[in-house]
Amino acid sequence: MKKLGVYICTVLTITILLPTVIVKTFKFVPKGNTAKGESLELEEPVVIEEEIPVKTNKLYETIKIYDGKKEIVNEINIEDYVKGVVAAEMPAEFHMEALKAQAVAARTYAISRSIKYKDGHPNHKLAPLCDGIHCQAYLSLPKLKEIHGDSWIEKYWPKIEEAVNSTRNLGIFYNGEIIEPLYHSTSGGRTEDVQDVFAVEMPYLKSVTSPYEEEAPKFKSTITLTTEEFIGKIKHKYPDVNLTKENLHEKIKLIEKTLTGRVKKVAIDKIIIDGRELRELFSLNSTNFTISLDKRLNIIEIETYGSGHGVGMSQWGANGMAKHGSIFEEILKHYYTGVEIKELTFDN
């Protein structure tokens, strides 16, 4: 019979997003290498300490960066450092205004960390920042040349320099204090409140809409498994659950979502796990996912929106806003609630 493929599609629509949770820990993760689409942030949380009030915005012109491979500390001019971060953290093909927003966020992040970890970061005691995605990725010009080749440098380095030079010395402030501007690759349509992700409160890291992300390679992704594969993975990690092909549709339930709809808690049979654990188990880009079971085809489809922790500026959203006419200040003020963009002064 010619049925129009209406099959029994059941179920489990687990919406969501995010990883909830890491109480008292915090990882900055700038979603390194957005361009290459790596994922990110779930490794090694960094302990977050109380915010240290910044009494003045007088700062140094150079910044100390720990080179994890060579195990040495380099002291780099802040503006040169920001160029290397923009190049490492955002695709150079992006719109100029998005690159400028990234430059200001990278500079602000570096300075706020340098103040907070003046005597060294607990994970790299020799310097407040490292050159990896643990802090924010940085690549020197020779390294960029090695990775991308001369023609890339010729085409994009002047663009990166312009983004950084034209925003020279600008930083992001909330109530007169420099902020810690988290950013990520793709939110999936709405960013996450930092409280729901890292269990800390920051008034400028609230959930906001993030339109125009559709071009992001990880805006939406789907993985397909057979029912057996799906059950096998879950039972490998949680051997005591009673899960079979027959009872699957009633044994997995969404318990709690974050305010933006990311998966916070899921029940599998009698145990309750974080959305973040399911994200790790199935290597999903974010906790903004839905799971559906097609009984007839015996397959499970997991559809994920966004990439990264979802907090702060979405890089693909920034590019989308820029293409729709927003300038870098508007982009930053959109993603960081209630902030001002101001000149930093240096203590010479």
Ligand SMILES: [Zn+2]
């Ligand atoms: Zn680091």
